[in-house]
Amino acid sequence: MSKIPLTxxxxxxxxxxxxxxxxxxxPRVIQAIAEAREHGDLKENAEYHAAREQQSFxxxxxxxxxxKLSNAQIIDPAAVQxxxxxxxxxxxxxxxxxxxxxxTYQIVGEDEADIKQHLISVNSPIARALIGKEEGDEAVVQAPGGERTYEIVEVRYE
Structure with missing residues (x-):
């Protein structure tokens, strides 16, 4: 399995x-299963089945x-040269x-991406268009609403 980049x-x-x-x-779900078992017949015990489903999840x-953690390549953005x-x-x-x-966006791993916090996945269309570019370059992004062009104003590692 390939390494998964993470900050x-x-x-x-x-x-x-x-x-x-x-x-x-x-532990909470294990306790809920134990309590549901005490209610008797497991075939028709909705609490038991719900707790087992939650345990499975x-x-x-x-x-x-x-x-993911065992395959993670943990990267400190501040140390990137x-x-x-x-x-x-x-x-x-x-x-x-x-x-x-x-x-402003930070390019992060797939599991960290959260557009509301301006964290975009390294695999997103915007990030793919930006990788390898520098300040002053233009990046063309294929967005759902059509092609968008961005000028790169600043690049920093923090």
Whole structure:
């Protein structure tokens, strides 16, 4: 399996979720299953089936996170020596050449992406258009609404 790029912050969030799942959610569901068993007939016990389903989800998520962390390539964006080129971890200020609006994104791993926090996946169309470019370059992005052109205003690693 190939390495999964993650920032330090992204890896820490996954570790926190893993800890919560193992030490809070899993014991709570095990307790719920035990309580539901005490209610008798398991065939028609909705609480039991719901708790088992939740347990299955939790165990699956634990395995998924453990797999991602074991295959993670954790990258500290502040230590990246790629400037002035844009690579994973870069924080990039872009200006839309049509609207002249400026927006800033950080290129992060797939699991860290959150557009509301201006974190875009390294596999997103915008990030793919930016990788390898420098300040002053233009990047053409194939967006659902059509082609967009952005000027790269600033590149920093923090």
């Amino acid at each position: 330090i912050r992204g890896a820490e969030k996954l570790r926190e979720e893993l800890h919560r799942l193992k030490h809070e959610d899993r 939790i165990e699956g998520r634990i395995q998924e996170i453990e797999g 790629a400037a002035p080129k844009i690579v994973f971890g870069a924080t990039v200020a872009l200006e839309d050449t049509d609207t002249e609006e400026t927006v």
